[in-house]
Amino acid sequence: MDFTLNENQKMVQEMVRRFAKEQIEPKAAEIDASREFPWESIRKMAELGLLGMIVPEQYGGAGFDFVSLAIAVEEISHACASTGVIVAVNNSLVAYPICTFGTEEQRAKYLPGLCSGKTLGAFALTEPNAGSDPAGLEATARLDGDSYVLNGTKRFITTAEEAGTFIVFAVTDKAAGHKGISAFIVEKGFPGFSVGKHEDLMGMRATGNTEVTMEDCRVPARNLLGTTGQGFRIAMHVLDCSRIDIGAQAVGIAQAALDKSIQYSKERKQFGKPICQFEMIQDKLAVMAANISAARLLVYYAAFLKDSGAEHFTMESSIAKYFGASMAVDVTREAVQVHGGYGYSKDYAVERYYRDAKCLEIYEGAAEIQKLVIARVLLQ
Amino acid sequence: MPLDKKYEVFRAEVREFALKELAPHVNRFESSGEFPVELLPRLAAHGYLGVPYPKNMGGAGLDYVSYAIVAEEISRVWGAMGLTVCAHISLGTFPIYRFATEPVRRRLVPKLASGEVLGAFGLTEPNAGSDAAGTETTVRKTADGYVLNGTKRFITNAEYAQTVIVAATHDWSLGAKGISCFLVEKGTPGYTVGAREHKLGLLASNTVELVFEDCRIALENLLGEEYKGFAIFMETLDGGRISIGAHGVGLAQGALDAVIERARTHPTRSQLFSKVLADMAMRIYAARLMVYDAARLKDAGIRNDQECASAKLYGSEVATWAAGEAIRVIGDRALVSGHPAERIFRDTKLSEIGEGTSEIMRLIIAKEVLKGN
Numbered sequence: 001m002d003f004t005l006n007e008n009q010k011m012v013q014e015m016v017r018r019f020a021k022e023q024i025e026p027k028a029a030e031i032d033a034s035r036e037f038p039w040e041s042i043r044k045m046a047e048l049g050l051l052g053m054i055v056p057e058q059y060g061g062a063g064f065d066f067v068s069l070a071i072a073v074e075e076i077s078h079a080c081a082s083t084g085v086i087v088a089v090n091n092s093l094v095a096y097p098i099c100t101f102g103t104e105e106q107r108a109k110y111l112p113g114l115c116s117g118k119t120l121g122a123f124a125l126t127e128p129n130a131g132s133d134p135a136g137l138e139a140t141a142r143l144d145g146d147s148y149v150l151n152g153t154k155r156f157i158t159t160a161e162e163a164g165t166f167i168v169f170a171v172t173d174k175a176a177g178h179k180g181i182s183a184f185i186v187e188k189g190f191p192g193f194s195v196g197k198h199e200d201l202m203g204m205r206a207t208g209n210t211e212v213t214m215e216d217c218r219v220p221a222r223n224l225l226g227t228t229g230q231g232f233r234i235a236m237h238v239l240d241c242s243r244i245d246i247g248a249q250a251v252g253i254a255q256a257a258l259d260k261s262i263q264y265s266k267e268r269k270q271f272g273k274p275i276c277q278f279e280m281i282q283d284k285l286a287v288m289a290a291n292i293s294a295a296r297l298l299v300y301y302a303a304f305l306k307d308s309g310a311e312h313f314t315m316e317s318s319i320a321k322y323f324g325a326s327m328a329v330d331v332t333r334e335a336v337q338v339h340g341g342y343g344y345s346k347d348y349a350v351e352r353y354y355r356d357a358k359c360l361e362i363y364e365g366a367a368e369i370q371k372l373v374i375a376r377v378l379l380q
Numbered sequence: 381m382p383l384d385k386k387y388e389v390f391r392a393e394v395r396e397f398a399l400k401e402l403a404p405h406v407n408r409f410e411s412s413g414e415f416p417v418e419l420l421p422r423l424a425a426h427g428y429l430g431v432p433y434p435k436n437m438g439g440a441g442l443d444y445v446s447y448a449i450v451a452e453e454i455s456r457v458w459g460a461m462g463l464t465v466c467a468h469i470s471l472g473t474f475p476i477y478r479f480a481t482e483p484v485r486r487r488l489v490p491k492l493a494s495g496e497v498l499g500a501f502g503l504t505e506p507n508a509g510s511d512a513a514g515t516e517t518t519v520r521k522t523a524d525g526y527v528l529n530g531t532k533r534f535i536t537n538a539e540y541a542q543t544v545i546v547a548a549t550h551d552w553s554l555g556a557k558g559i560s561c562f563l564v565e566k567g568t569p570g571y572t573v574g575a576r577e578h579k580l581g582l583l584a585s586n587t588v589e590l591v592f593e594d595c596r597i598a599l600e601n602l603l604g605e606e607y608k609g610f611a612i613f614m615e616t617l618d619g620g621r622i623s624i625g626a627h628g629v630g631l632a633q634g635a636l637d638a639v640i641e642r643a644r645t646h647p648t649r650s651q652l653f654s655k656v657l658a659d660m661a662m663r664i665y666a667a668r669l670m671v672y673d674a675a676r677l678k679d680a681g682i683r684n685d686q687e688c689a690s691a692k693l694y695g696s697e698v699a700t701w702a703a704g705e706a707i708r709v710i711g712d713r714a715l716v717s718g719h720p721a722e723r724i725f726r727d728t729k730l731s732e733i734g735e736g737t738s739e740i741m742r743l744i745i746a747k748e749v750l751k752g753n
Contacts, residue, residue: 131711341504347578
């Protein structure tokens with residue numbers, strides 16, 4: 001058993017931490033208010049290889065492992081949760097499935113644009129009537145000659161407003177249930193494809209989250225990802241991997257909340273001494289740290305299982321996501337509490353962390369779903 | 381429901397008012413962040429801005445249980461308006477009603493209790509939050525009055541208030557024993573309202589900074605006695621905590637309403653959903669009983685620090701918890717601006733901070749528990 005990061009992983013951690021602190025954190029409050037997509041940071045992250053962490057170098061990626069990706073997502077989310085989720089989506093929800101399930105032609109065509117940020121990725125699974133239940137998808141794809149015709153609406157699609165490359169899930173055979181779902185690589189410019197208005201979300205506000213509409217959208221048959229009917233399996237496998245990164249985001253946001261709480265509790269004096277000297281405050285800081293440490297180990301462990309080629313890590317990634325998200329909600333709530341009235345004010349970052357963390361419990365599988373997934377594995 | 385029929389009839393009236401007169405305006409004011417000053421006369425017309433004060437003083441002549449019902453039902457549809465009402469009645473009006481000189485009482489309480497003007501309470505300072513005895517605003521006595529200097533922060537209603545109660549110290553080294561409370565009226569030279577606070581939630585509630593620069597007030601603006609101000613605001617906050625508990629119960633009920641609405645439009649047989657729904661209903665029920673119990677003690681004239689602190693602490697923690705659960709079970713659409721669960725999630729957190737943090741509530745309860753044994 002070895003709990004140490006290797007040289008590459010340490011290098012990623014140091015580099016991303018410094019970069020995120022200097023380049024991303026100073027803009028976080030501003031883009032949270034304006035909802036402006038952080039293109040400047042994204043371009044710089046592309047130069048550092050952060051947009052294609054797990055993509056092989058031959059396609060423009062950095063060729064790192066999933067532990068490194070988790071570390072990078074944690075450090076970026078520590079600075080800005082919106083920027084963190086953009087990186088996570090591009091890597092694990094879009095680049096990764098193209099690497100894993102794409103044809104050589106698809107990889108060569110789409111991965112370089114994802115890695116450079118020129119055509120950023122978005123993952124379009126959720127629909128107005130299919131959130132936690134992807135088997136209830138209503139979007140359809142019909143083969144017509146050498147292309148598929150897609151119709152339907154997707155909602156709450158992170159980065160959709162700014163992305164160029166979409167992975168879209170649609171039903172190709174309604175009678176086959178979840179075995180009738182297929183995945184497609186859809187370019188934003190394809191006729192019949194459009195994005196809606198920017199969602200005004202409580203947290204993760206600068207993520208270009210919009211609705212996506214497909215009206216007789218023609219997608220070349222060669223853009224089918226995997227085989228027909230393989231879409232559900234692709235989605236489940238991809239989410240198994242990407243949930244690790246939601247756990248990593250949770251750790252990053254929570255660690256930022258703890259760091260700010262430590263700093264504030266040392267500076268804020270009440271009753272003649274810094275509030276960090278009060279036991280009730282120390283109790284909070286200690287519980288926060290304990291839960292963050294546990295969540296981080298769960299994230300690393302799930303990523304390590306993925307990197308070591310384990311076939312089954314569904315339960316571990318769901319635990320990392322479930323525990324991480326609820327931990328981040330708790331930790332950020334306590335961070336607001338430690339800050340008192342100032343914590344409720346936009347003058348301090350913790351109110352933003354509190355809003356951002358809540359989203360983690362919802363997207364990529366709500367907490368309820370994670371618990372059912374964990375139980376299903378336990379009962380197998 | 382745990383109350384006599386007359387209270388339930390009253391609750392139904394307030395509920396109807398809140399749904400009809402307030403609910404349609406919530407999203408407009410919450411998205412602009414403007415203070416809904418034009419809606420206040422509607423509350424005043426029903427006596428909701430002076431519930432527990434006698435009729436001959438402009439109030440509705442009802443008790444604290446009725447006041448808790450008003451605070452609860454208004455907060456259930458609109459947290460910011462609930463807070464406006466609570467801050468006005470408990471913090472802005474009570475100290476004048478209870479501690480001002482008779483001429484001042486007769487002049488101001490009828491205006492406040494009838495809702496003709498709004499009241500505010502300025503205790504918190506940049507460096508004095510939980511440690512209210514650390515108040516740094518100074519007062520200097522002169523031949524014909526007092527001179528105030530200092531800054532207050534996070535003061536609810538103050539920009540729109542005719543009156544503000546201000547705590548100030550004669551001598552900082554005396555701590556709690558050096559503080560007096562004063563009444564300052566809008567327009568008094570040297571008193572200015574500073575910047576509006578940008579907050580996580582309760583966006584339509586007015587929260588501002590107050591600045592006192594050689595602000596001169598008359599002798600009759602002293603509340604109670606000199607150097608006895610600490611006891612005045614402790615008693616004021618004690619009563620205020622019942623209403624913040626009720627505010628929490630209302631917010632939590634609003635979250636439960638959102639979950640029930642979701643179940644109505646999207647029926648589910650999920651046991652996990654039932655579990656959340658049941659736990660929310662159970663905890664809200666418990667919190668509501670605690671609020672009513674504290675209110676009944678107050679109505680009976682029994683000193684009830686422990687019950688008030690418990691009602692405030694439990695009500696606010698249930699609210700924060702319930703708001704989080706509501707978003708979780710409703711899912712992504714509950715994260716969108718304009719959804720009640722989204723607003724309630726941001727609104728509730730203040731209940732655990734304002735008018736005494738949860739940490740201070742626990743210290744009060746523990747002290748009372750040890751005192752009694």
